Amino acid sequence: METVEEHRENLQRLQGVWDTLALLGQMSGAVPDIGSTRRAFEQLGSTLLDALATRTLAHLRDCLQSRAQVAIDVLVRNLFERTADVGFLATDSELRAHAQQCAGEPQPDPQRRAALEARFREYVAKYSVYDDILVLSPHGQVLARLMPGEPDTAAVADQPWFAQALRGSGYVEHAGALPLQPGRSGLLYAHAVRGNGGAVVGVLCLSFRFEDEMQRIFGQLGAQQHAGALALIDAQARVVASSDPWLLPVGAVLPQHAQPRLRFAGREMVAALARPTGYEGYGGPGWRALAVVPADAAFEPPLPGQGAEQQALPPDLDRIDTQRLFDAQLQAIGPQAQRIERGLARLLWNGRLRQSEDSLAGAAFASTLLGEVGLTGERLRGVFDQAIANLHRSTLAAVFDRVRHHARLAIDIMDRNLYERANDVRWWALDGVLRATLAGQAEVPQAEAVLAHINRLYTVYTLLVLVDLQGQVVAVSQPGAAHWRGQVIDEPWVAAALACRDSQAHAVSRHQPSALYEGRSTYVFGAALRDAQQRPVGAIGIVFDGAPQFTAMLADAMPRDLAGCAQIVTRSGLLVASTDATQPVGQPVPLPPGWGQLAAGASGACVIDINGVAHAVGYAMAGGYREYPVARTDAADDVGTLVITPLGRRLPAAEPPVLPFEARPVTGRRGRAPLLRVAAFRLGDGWFGLPIEQVLQAPDGVRVTPLPQARSLRPHLPGLLSYEDALLPVLDVALLRGIHRPPVDDAPIVVAQAGPQHRLALRVDELGPVFEVHPDDLQTVPNGTERLVQGNGRHMLTLLDARVLWQATSDRALPEPTASV
Structure with missing residues (x-):
């Protein structure tokens, strides 16, 4: 797996750099022990690579399983019609x-x-x-x-x-x-x-x-554009049909247990086997479908120009909460990497606090080494971010490919089904008994016996009717519809059927309510019957049982493991059928862009927002089957299919990241005043700091004990922290200063020294650099308790005083420090 191997190499290379830096740190004593952080990154990297490989393989197997299932189910649906045909003929x-x-x-x-x-x-x-x-x-x-x-x-x-x-x-x-x-x-x-x-x-x-027929099915599933093959196998695992006779020859006997791995003719293959779902109780000739791809070509992209290129993903997918697409392990990798990185930042921050000022050379070496450790940690985090982003894109691409593929499958099933309906009505219009009845040469009971026999064989119809030239019902196929005899059917399909020019012509109604279907919407197919002199004597109408049949078609096309629904929709956007029983037929539904102008047989995928949730939508317009370009008589009556699955809610626009604070370099000493060392941290979108002599440590693994009623009385004092056998008040500096931001569970804590016997803990958002500044470069703010530090660019840092912060935790001010002698 090329992408997985690329990430593996990057991680191994950075781990090698990490080992070198850790060794230098141990030899010089300039860097704290980072062994635990290294092991955490290594363990997480192994988890990430396993997740990438597992998900990549799962995507492949899902694709193979889907293609195999579709192949056998489409064939079984087709063959079911043949069992009825032979019984009728x-x-x-x-x-x-x-x-x-x-x-x-x-x-x-x-x-x-x-x-x-x-x-x-x-x-x-x-x-x-x-x-x-x-x-x-x-x-x-x-x-x-x-x-x-x-x-x-x-x-x-x-x-x-x-x-x-x-x-x-x-x-x-x-x-x-x-x-x-x-x-x-x-x-x-x-x-x-x-x-x-x-x-x-x-x-x-x-x-x-x-x-x-098998070549049509294989072609519909893109078998010729993939590296593997699709095949039918019988109960003895003998290949009955194959899309690639060189890879899986017809007549070859395969191992009985052919999934998830198949070894045949010296080649190792990834395989998926599908048994027929069955249709109307019919399961086919006992065949199964097998989809395979050689292991050495399993993860190669399609060759350019082979018709299997993935379409570009819709824009703005990064602003959709797609966490539901990933399992708990994958969802945890990103936050875990952030926690490890924050832990590393804490270690390095503490290391910079402890740098000795006695040896300038030693301090410079330590600073450089700490910087390299931090940079390596950022690069490791970058590898994780890139890998997760790639996985996110590939997962979304798989979702859009699946909904597009299954929308095409759904409309293909419908086109095939309506093709059969058009065939049925034209053939039954040639029946001698029915023609003789309308010509007055046979009795009505004889015609109704023929109609009833047909209706028993072809269970997709609720009713068959025979009408004369005035549209009056002469015979019906169901005893329960006997009240229709003698009534005139005033529906457009009747006139269209009587006007059919020859035995190859037929008529079909629009998908609309019909009295013959108890006022529900469906298709009614019709064809003219002629006497021996080829003069029209009446027509036959067959009422398609649309409600359950359309739902069954969509259910067969909808992936079992994909949430959402499948729909059949007219060009004008009215719902014909849906797997969601709560959606009323005939109502408008959200449509993909350009739906009304979509060419026959065209398909694609897009994102549609429904009730505040972004959905991946695959769509396809009817394209016909075999010699019928479309089963309807007018383009305005065309229908298409939508396969819809939720992705997640739209996220608000991401706030621009806060740029890191970069201190200006100190170019030399001015006067006797020593340089001031500052430990920086971020609160919201601003940078703050404390003199380093007021900072003790950023402890690891701390736990804040909440104070009773603190949230309502003093929200800036969330609780207490145990540190060196003492309980320190925790101050949320951001809330104290009126900075509102989403809470972070493992936000860094900084322990500050406000006085000889007074310590407090500060909750901050991010640890920043530890740097030096000349006292003359500080600017005093009007309140007199804070000073400003100008950084490179437009950044300003506010230098706080731990003594002033202490006053926010206590009603008593600290005593003034004793002047040194």
């Missing part, structure tokens, strides 16, 4: 009639077979997911098929799947060698065809375009 009147008549003929009638094969072509023109359709006799003879020029005989009679289909217990799913397609393997759906007496007279087989 097996009851087609023309197909059944052909199979039954063939039972009494030595050879199928060529004209009847040609008519049925033309019907198959009509079917595939609508359901382009199939590459072949076959009708086999109970002995395996081909009675009709879609693909011309292929052999008409095959040894299928002894195949287990064929025998199971003949038993007529429902659909049969067969993965493997395809009948009458030599050398090809794929996925086949078979169902018994029954004659008028109920006897099995044949088997219908639908050959699914499996390889084509």
